[in-house]
Amino acid sequence: MKKKRSKNILMILAILLILIGIGLICFPAISNFLFEKNVEKDKEDFIKKVSEDQQEESLLDKLYKDLQERNEWLYKSEQSNLVDPFSYEQPTIDLSEYGIQDNTIGYIKIPKMGIELPIILGANSTNMRKGAVHLTETSYPIGGNNTNSVIAAHRGYGGAQLFRHIDKLENGDKIYIQNFREELLYVVYEIKLVTPDAIDELAIQPAKDIVTLITCHPYRVNTQRYIVKAERVKVENLN
Secondary structure, three states: OHHHHHHHHHHHHHHHHHHHHHHHHHHHHHHHHHHHHHHHHHHHHHHHHHHHOOOOOOHHHHHHHHHHHHHHHHHHOOOOOOOOHHHHOOOOOOHHHHOOHHHEEEEEEEHHHOEEEEEEEOOOHHHHOOOEEEOOOOOOOOOOOOEEEEEEOOOOEOOEOOOOOHHHOOOOOEEEEEEOOOEEEEEEEEEEEEOOOOHHHHOOOOOOEEEEEEEEEOOOOOOEEEEEEEEEOOHHHHO
């Protein structure tokens, strides 16, 4: 009887260990699934809210004009305040004053990577746990000549993929930016590895409308920065 009881206990322990192992293996996938579902819902709420607010002389019209002026100033000043890594951690604008909560200015979708993430103003550690972030002292993601909107994300965080598979991107791949006004389409044209202090990669290029993605590299080592640059195109120019 004791031998049988011991055998049953060992079997139960073995089953528990197997279940724990399966749980550990599945946890990242489940966490990422839940993260993606939350992003999907938040984006729906975001688009619904900004669509309802698209009225003549609305707060969003004012926001768009203010950001255009800010982008123009960044270009003319040659991003004079971008002098060290801390220059872009705190946002210079509070979107709640324009009716947008959580300082989420839009969403980035990259089909090749299978991701869609919120873009939050301010590249600080709190925001980077939530999705992609816009680097302050770079152009805001509303498009236009003389703009370079720099968007950063971790190579995975808390079960969410984020920019983990950025190395899948190739020249010609598409990147979509949905802001509070419209959806913008960009096409990848340059990919490179740089040192963490390569601030020149954040610089605005004259007469260009580009988005720069940046993340750490290699995965889990983080001694370099992985850079992807994409230029805006019109839909009719893709054919």
